[in-house]
Amino acid sequence: xxxxxxxxxxxxxxIAGETGWMPVCSYADLVPGRxxxxxxxxxxxxxxxxxxxxxxxxxxxxxxxGAYVMSRGIVGQxxxxxxxxxxxxxxxxxxxxxxxLDEDEGPDGDPAALRTWxxxxx
Amino acid sequence: xxxxxxxxxxxxxxxxxxQRFVEALVEQAGGRVAVTVLAEEPRRAYDRVHLTSWFSxxxxxxxxxxxxxxxRQHQMDIRLGDPVEAIDRIGRTVTTRAGRSxxxxxxxxxxxxxxxxxxxxxxxxDGCFVYRTIEDVEAIEAAARGARVGAVVGxxxxxxxxxxxxxxxxxxxxxxxxxxxxxxxxxDDGGGEVLRxxxxxxGVTVHTGAGTQAVTTGADGRVSGMTLSDGSxxxxxxxxxxxxxxxxxxxxxxAGLAVGERGGIVVDERCxxxxxxxxxxxxxxxxxxxxxxxxxxxGYAMAxxxxxxxxxxxxxGFTGADLSTKLKLLGVEVASFGDxxxxxEGCVEVLYSNTRAGVYKKLVIGADGRLLGGVLVxxxxxxxxxxxxxxxxxxxxxxxxxxxxxxxxxxxFELPDQAVVCSCHAVTKAVIRNAVTTHDCLDLPAVxxxxxxxxxxxxxxxLIGSIVTEELAAAGIESMRGLCEHFAEHTRAELYEIVRVKxxxxxxxxxxxxxxxxxxxxxxxxxxxxxxxxxxxSLAQGHILDGEQAALQDTNDHFLANIQRNGSYSVVPRIxxxxxxxxxxxxxxxxxxxxxxxTKITGGQRIDLFGATVDQLPQIWKxxxxxxxxxxxxxxxxxxxxxxxxxxxWCRYGVQDSVGLAIELELRYRGLRSPHKLKSAVSGCARECxxxxxxxxxxxxxxxxxxxxxxxxxxxTPRHADLLASDLDRDTLIRTIDRFLMFYIRTADRxxxxxxxxxxxxxxLDHLRAVIIDDSLGICADLDELMDRHxxxxxxxxxxxxxxxxxxxxxxxxxxxxxxxxxTVRFTAERDQIKPVLFEKxxxxxx
Ligand code: SRM
Ligand SMILES: Cc1cc2nc3c(=O)[nH]c(=O)nc-3n(C[C@H](O)[C@H](O)[C@H](O)COP(=O)(O)OP(=O)(O)OC[C@H]3O[C@@H](n4cnc5c(N)ncnc54)[C@H](O)[C@@H]3O)c2cc1C
Ligand code: SF4
Ligand code: FES
Numbered sequence: 001x002x003x004x005x006x007x008x009x010x011x012x013x014x015i016a017g018e019t020g021w022m023p024v025c026s027y028a029d030l031v032p033g034r035x036x037x038x039x040x041x042x043x044x045x046x047x048x049x050x051x052x053x054x055x056x057x058x059x060x061x062x063x064x065x066g067a068y069v070m071s072r073g074i075v076g077q078x079x080x081x082x083x084x085x086x087x088x089x090x091x092x093x094x095x096x097x098x099x100x101l102d103e104d105e106g107p108d109g110d111p112a113a114l115r116t117w118x119x120x121x122x
Numbered sequence: 123x124x125x126x127x128x129x130x131x132x133x134x135x136x137x138x139x140x141q142r143f144v145e146a147l148v149e150q151a152g153g154r155v156a157v158t159v160l161a162e163e164p165r166r167a168y169d170r171v172h173l174t175s176w177f178s179x180x181x182x183x184x185x186x187x188x189x190x191x192x193x194r195q196h197q198m199d200i201r202l203g204d205p206v207e208a209i210d211r212i213g214r215t216v217t218t219r220a221g222r223s224x225x226x227x228x229x230x231x232x233x234x235x236x237x238x239x240x241x242x243x244x245x246x247x248d249g250c251f252v253y254r255t256i257e258d259v260e261a262i263e264a265a266a267r268g269a270r271v272g273a274v275v276g277x278x279x280x281x282x283x284x285x286x287x288x289x290x291x292x293x294x295x296x297x298x299x300x301x302x303x304x305x306x307x308x309x310d311d312g313g314g315e316v317l318r319x320x321x322x323x324x325g326v327t328v329h330t331g332a333g334t335q336a337v338t339t340g341a342d343g344r345v346s347g348m349t350l351s352d353g354s355x356x357x358x359x360x361x362x363x364x365x366x367x368x369x370x371x372x373x374x375x376x377a378g379l380a381v382g383e384r385g386g387i388v389v390d391e392r393c394x395x396x397x398x399x400x401x402x403x404x405x406x407x408x409x410x411x412x413x414x415x416x417x418x419x420x421g422y423a424m425a426x427x428x429x430x431x432x433x434x435x436x437x438x439g440f441t442g443a444d445l446s447t448k449l450k451l452l453g454v455e456v457a458s459f460g461d462x463x464x465x466x467e468g469c470v471e472v473l474y475s476n477t478r479a480g481v482y483k484k485l486v487i488g489a490d491g492r493l494l495g496g497v498l499v500x501x502x503x504x505x506x507x508x509x510x511x512x513x514x515x516x517x518x519x520x521x522x523x524x525x526x527x528x529x530x531x532x533x534x535f536e537l538p539d540q541a542v543v544c545s546c547h548a549v550t551k552a553v554i555r556n557a558v559t560t561h562d563c564l565d566l567p568a569v570x571x572x573x574x575x576x577x578x579x580x581x582x583x584x585l586i587g588s589i590v591t592e593e594l595a596a597a598g599i600e601s602m603r604g605l606c607e608h609f610a611e612h613t614r615a616e617l618y619e620i621v622r623v624k625x626x627x628x629x630x631x632x633x634x635x636x637x638x639x640x641x642x643x644x645x646x647x648x649x650x651x652x653x654x655x656x657x658x659x660s661l662a663q664g665h666i667l668d669g670e671q672a673a674l675q676d677t678n679d680h681f682l683a684n685i686q687r688n689g690s691y692s693v694v695p696r697i698x699x700x701x702x703x704x705x706x707x708x709x710x711x712x713x714x715x716x717x718x719x720x721t722k723i724t725g726g727q728r729i730d731l732f733g734a735t736v737d738q739l740p741q742i743w744k745x746x747x748x749x750x751x752x753x754x755x756x757x758x759x760x761x762x763x764x765x766x767x768x769x770x771x772w773c774r775y776g777v778q779d780s781v782g783l784a785i786e787l788e789l790r791y792r793g794l795r796s797p798h799k800l801k802s803a804v805s806g807c808a809r810e811c812x813x814x815x816x817x818x819x820x821x822x823x824x825x826x827x828x829x830x831x832x833x834x835x836x837x838x839t840p841r842h843a844d845l846l847a848s849d850l851d852r853d854t855l856i857r858t859i860d861r862f863l864m865f866y867i868r869t870a871d872r873x874x875x876x877x878x879x880x881x882x883x884x885x886x887l888d889h890l891r892a893v894i895i896d897d898s899l900g901i902c903a904d905l906d907e908l909m910d911r912h913x914x915x916x917x918x919x920x921x922x923x924x925x926x927x928x929x930x931x932x933x934x935x936x937x938x939x940x941x942x943x944x945x946t947v948r949f950t951a952e953r954d955q956i957k958p959v960l961f962e963k964x965x966x967x968x969x
Contacts (some may be wrong), residue, residue, distance in 0.1 A: 025937045033645060033679075035674030036937040037944075044936075051630070051645045061946075066960065067689035068946045076647030078607070085648035087677030087685060093647070102567055103421040115534075 016118035017041045027121050030055070035084070037071035045117055046071035048080055048095060049065035056095040057117040062086045072112065078083050128156040129795075131432060132216060132226035134206045134373065139404030139421035140232035141167035141187045147424050148196045150433030158224060160206035160216065166193070171418055176259045178289040185256070209377040211397055219962040228432055230801040231374060234414065235367035240275070244337030249345030249360045253284045254367075262362060268293045271357035273297075273348055275334050276364035277304040279449065284362045285326050286452045296327045298348065300365075303330055308447060308458035311476050313499040320454045320500060329356075337361055341755075369406045369414050372641070382408040384941045392437030395427040401428045409901075411442035417724060420441060432656040444545065448505045453499050456479075457502035460495025460512040461486050469494055476526040483524040489516055501526075506585050510541035510551070515644055543580045543589065544575035553796060554586060558593040565588055578920075587650070601812060605872060608633060609643040614797060614872045618657050622868075627663050628670050629654045652676045653872045656759055659795035660867050661908070662915045665922055666795075667929050680756035681933065683739055686732060687956035690947050691739060693748050694756035695733040696792060699766040699804075700727030700782035709749040720955045727764035728754060733956050735943045745922045752918035755793060759873075761800045764788035765813065769806030771825070778823030780806035783852070787821075790856070793916045794863065797870040798877075815843045818876040819859055824848070828855045832862055833880030834891075842875040843892055844887050847895065857906070861894035864905040 098114035221697035277299030303314025333351030386408030446459035655674030768786030770776030812822025834843030
């Protein structure tokens, strides 16, 4: 997807919550390769934009440290997989599915995957 | 309380092994057992192995192995401070000192050991201590406050730890050991001698071959000293007995269960006593191989076996354990493995001993040429490779394995396939190779995940890494020489040259033009992005938070602060040379107080303010900048601090103004981005109070000028700096440092400190001198120009950030709710300051 600056400044990013799509920020708030955190329905969600302009929304809680910091990680790629690296201990997750590519379980024994949300622009 | 339908398990003793047993039991049979713990000590299980760290400030809470949450979650009934006094095997109940009677279906004894105190006259006088519990160390610390001289009876592992603690508290310390050498169990005479010298260098007086005849007391009944077996007197204000331990088997003994000749409750391979309802584990048990183990790892193995026994899972049983150990005692490395004393018939010893350098290495070789064991003192580096080789034939002559690297050809050999590389998880080299060849594990993390090797104590990780690399090379898969998959062809140094020569100013251009196949148009990753961000910053290509550069930075650089474990950040203003005015101190204090931050003096002679939320960072910095402070770059791979000693202005020995020079250097190089962090120090005379020789570049004043040292390092692999040049005047000194730094920035690998960079430099120091002093490569003018550019364009990152509303905008917790701080960042109190509340879900299981 290639979008010109003019058309993107007015776009709004929306996340699918339990009660439908909710606007969370403007597309221009997102720096390519970085994320922001938003609050919806009591959840902390990390929203990312990659270099190609694609959007992703995942849980903000890093399962390895327990801290709510995923939005402050670095977006990247492993092979074809778009990824986000946790800023705390650097485990890497698949941005599309939330699956952790480095370890299966967090230290509490729970699966290390991040919940994902549907996200779109309007 | 006994739950209907559940097996009622009663554990006597809540020590390290008992706790591990409970953890294993609830994991295997959580819903089917009701657990009652009867403990003598007034607190839940804690880490006895690290008891000595109590003297360096570790709290009882930090040592704890069993959280209240764990106990609650598993509905454990824990009764503290009430020891069991009797077992009624027929009625299947135990009685405690307080008179409580507790029924059991299965009774597990994990009562540990007690310290043996030789029954000499005066052994129980006021001022005599043992070393086993938190209460013991509390008492020792209290007594040490009023004392001058301390004596430790026993020169084994614990005795030396105790001696270390006494010296650290400032006591003149003596160790009295009955055997002719220290650590008689682990090391031999030669090793003991080297160890003794090293320990004495630390100021501890060692008396070996000396028995304790009596503890003498003064008129007040308090300890006044000791009489040794040769009749000599030793004055001392306190005595710590550390003369070995004995299993606490009295309960079992009184209940008619068999105990060993020298103590220990007799159990079989499945940790069962003769009574099918009673098990014993840990230091109180006499294992099936006829030994009582005084180490925690065998105890843990027994705990797992006992839990499997009760939970009904299959188990191999406990048939004995490896007693190999590697320790760091008072900073001296000691390792002992296999048949360390050469007990096997017909064995021979190969040894290298150098008392001057404080190194002793011995290998025991069997009559058939196999490696049986060994002792290493002072340099135990080889332990990682030798332990897995034990029991097998040696791949190279033994001599080569004990000689220092500088004296022989570098040792290269292959471990046999059956060698156990990771002893925590019993993983052999064959299994690791197999993971690479048949399970397609192409790097260390994948191998760890697949085999579990390296996920215990971690001591084998380095070895696994080299096996993986070897195996990949053998399979024709060249391990990447480049930075990462996106720049597989280029090292950091090459990328630096590309960026410099082509004048590239953005990551996207670099990856599009020079990335590996598939990388152009892509996002890179968390390895190449920060590396390129750092290269761009080193070459003074603008503010690190501008445009595309912002997306490259690690979270610390991105928020110009250091992330902490709960997601809050720390703030470190620069305090050049460690010099600060009273006003400056007051301002920092006021800001910390107003924002409720935790404050601590760092190891770098400045002040760290912890616990700021992302939202608070700009507000805090606004006040700091207004008061004249600037970023300390604690978050960046950049110059950290230039420490100083007080120097000639005040110190009666100082020969130069070390504070003045330290400030000048810190201001000159502040903000300089580099492959790894840079640290420096300046000492005003050869007494070296600023520890300049442990820094990336360190300066020591001489009567004629300044000596420059480079390549020093603290951290995990400490290295003393090398003297690069002597008696330099100020200008030459500064030019030489300029070039040293720029040459390093230009050629080092990602995250390579100057220490390893200097170490791997072909031609060594001479080459370095040739390049930066004699200009043998003709690059000095370039290096000088780059440094001048850095100095000319330096601006305080925080002041610049605050001046730009666009940059400030990123400092919010939630973009859709600015002003609302992250509710999960919470604090409790500790010693009158805040401390992060950690996340309850994360009760990490004890290892
Ligand atoms: C705050 C401080 C500890 C303290 O309370 O005293 C500290 C704190 C951290 N150190 Fe340090 N180090 C601190 C002095 C030191 C020192 C002592 C010194 O500088 O004189 C050393 C040994 C000297 C050396 O570096 O050679 C030291 C060796 C390390 C290392 C090991 C480096 C190595 O080469 O092996 C790391 C890990 C790393 O950088 O990869 C590290 C990493 C860290 C990190 C960044 C770990 C992390 O990623 O969170 C800590 C950041 C905490 C924070 O938010 O500020 N810290 N650290 C000290 C800050 C000094 C300052 O004012 O800037
Ligand atoms: C300073 C120090 C350093 C050490 N360093 C190392 C090391 O580096 N490596 C290593 O492997 N090992 C080390 N050890 C040894 C290690 O701590 C022990 O092997 C380990 O603690 C044994 O665990 P345990 O549960 O069998 O015994 P313990 O941890 O001693 O626990 C036994 C518990 O049972 C309680 N108890 C006893 N009788 C009763 C009763 N009748 N009723 C109720 N409770 C009772 C005791 O009070 C105690 O709390 C060290 C020990 C010390 C003291
Ligand atoms: S990194 Fe430094 S400050 Fe942090 S715990 Fe380790 S030694 Fe202490
Ligand atoms: S030996 Fe491999 S993790 Fe401990």
